[in-house]
Amino acid sequence: MNRTRDTADLGNFEFECGRAVPLEVAYETYGEYDGRNAVLVCHALTGSAHVTGPKRAHGDGGDDAGEESDDAGAATGGQAAAWWSDVVGPGKAIDTREYFVVCANVPGSCYGTTGPASIDPETGEAYGTDFPAVTVGDWTRAQARLLDHLGVGPVHAVVGGSVGGMNVLEWAKRYPERVDRVVPIATAARLDPQMLAIDAVARRAITTDPNWNGGDYHGDDRDPPTDGLAIARQLGHVGYLSKESMDRKFGRRSAGRAAMADAFAPDDPAGEYFPYREVESYLDYQAEKFVERFDATSYLYLTRAMDHYDLSSGYDSDADALAGFSGEALVISFTGDWHFTVEQSERLADAFETAGIDAAHHVVESDHGHDAFLVEPEEVGPPLRDFLAAGVEGRAVSDADEREFAPVHASLFGK
Known part of the structure; x- marks a missing residue:
């Protein structure tokens, strides 16, 4: 698997809060770019750009399950976890022999991209709380600038889980002309009061x-x-x-x-x-x-960025926010997830449908909770693979489901 691990200097970056700092973004790429096969993968809350690689172990990790060698950990700013190796890689759902996969660490994190622990060039000390407030929109704009830096044009798909799924939604909202397909997984248009x-x-x-x-x-x-x-x-x-x-x-x-x-x-x-x-x-x-x-x-x-996110911000509704997107969407949720519930995903699917977008909602029956998108690759991989290849065509549809969304507990795609 052809992999690149690097840091891009994106120059002065103005955050939505109005402040600007020099921004470096840590990223990894896998596979070969042919001008139309790019897939951007968005990591969850405490994940890194290190989305795939050989692992020694795997288990529940709340955004970052799995471990590999110590030298790999050092190269990713301390995180040794290749957090989605069961989904991304040669022969996997996001096949790096077919797709050019990009994953970037978000601004505000501590895994190579500029954040509070980074050194402020003006003071020679860590930014700490003097670092600008960050939003999911800032993450998305930084990713877009990184893709420009890499010479990547239109993106075949943007995929992500948890708050990475919010990142995916922001791509459909902010850059609808740059992406053909979006896959928000185990996420919602906004956090509920309990979370x-x-x-x-x-x-x-x-x-x-x-x-x-x-x-x-x-x-x-x-x-x-x-x-x-x-x-x-x-x-x-x-x-x-x-x-x-x-x-x-x-x-x-x-x-x-x-x-x-x-x-x-x-x-x-x-x-x-x-x-x-x-x-x-x-x-x-x-x-x-x-x-x-x-x-x-x-x-x-x-966590502030995640809490602040609201898909409908600046618009009359979620559907209105998505109205500029003309691609296709696959929403994936898990029955045991009370962090981002099936009902929240169904409302998200409704918003795509109301906006006139070809979309499907695939519900996985699982008791693993929110971690399911990480620890059940056998449930996530097949629908994701088929959607990347063929969009929502050929999905399994219940005769009673007039909206043509996959019903709860049913497989989205025919076997």
């Missing part, structure tokens, strides 16, 4: 950490707010799993006192009487690994 609340608590965990220091902690002699970031990540992981998957994975089982001795958790003397449960051990393990590789201020910025 806004969870994100708000997560951010408060970071900003109330004694080491937060107003975001001024990036120097070598300063301790970062790891406790707050750990709690924020744990809250995120609860949102990535379903009740069914948590019961199956952990139940109410005890992890044992030895496991607690190594836990990433505060002292809890009263807790010595009670069992340290497997679900606690899992959350502590995820927190410990996450704080080693991610920046707390980036987490604040990226």
Whole structure:
């Protein structure tokens, strides 16, 4: 597989908030570009440009499952996870022998693209909270500039899950003439109040950490707010799993006192009487690994961008926002996902239909929760592969479904 890993200097970039900074974007490409076969893949909240590569292991990861070699991790700013290797690659759903795949780390992150942890050339110190506020629209504009930089013209498809799916929707809204097909997966036109609340608590965990220091902690002699970031990540992981998957994975089982001795958790003397449960051990393990590789201020910025996103912003409705798009759309959702629900995806499919766009909604019956788009490639891959190849033609349609959307629990494409 022909892969390029690089950083593009996009010059001075003005964010939607009105401020501008020099912007470098870390990106990876896979395959050969023939002028019409580009597929842009948008990563989720804490993902990177490293969308595919050989892996040693795979499991639930809440946006970034999987691990590979340590040297690969160093090359991607600390993230060793090739987060969608089961979907992107030679012979996979997004076949890198056929498509030229581009994935770019978003502005505000900490995996190679300029963000709060980057050095401000004017001060010689990290931007911290002086970095401009970022939006999903900023991510999309930066990706468009990167594609211009790479000489990539019209894009065959833009694909992404979770907040990466919002990124996909913004492409259809902002650059409808540049993309033929869009695939928003496990996403919605906006977050609901429950998820806004969870994100708000997560951010408060970071900003109330004694080491937060107003975001001024990036120097070598300063301790970062790891406790707050750990709690924020744990809250995120609860949102990535379903009740069914948590019961199956952990139940109410005890992890044992030895496991607690190594836990990433505060002292809890009263807790010595009670069992340290497997679900606690899992959350502590995820927190410990996450704080080693991610920046707390980036987490604040990226969750703010996700919370702020509203497809209908500046328009009368979601359908009105999509009206300029003349391509095709495939919406994919999962029954066990309460982060972005099937009902939210159905409303999104309705908006595409109302806008006169050829679209289909494929619902996967799954109890994996929001993580399903990462950990069930056998469910995501077939409809995605067929849609990239043939659009919505040949989809399985219920006779009772007059709108010609794939019904809930049914396969979108004929076998």
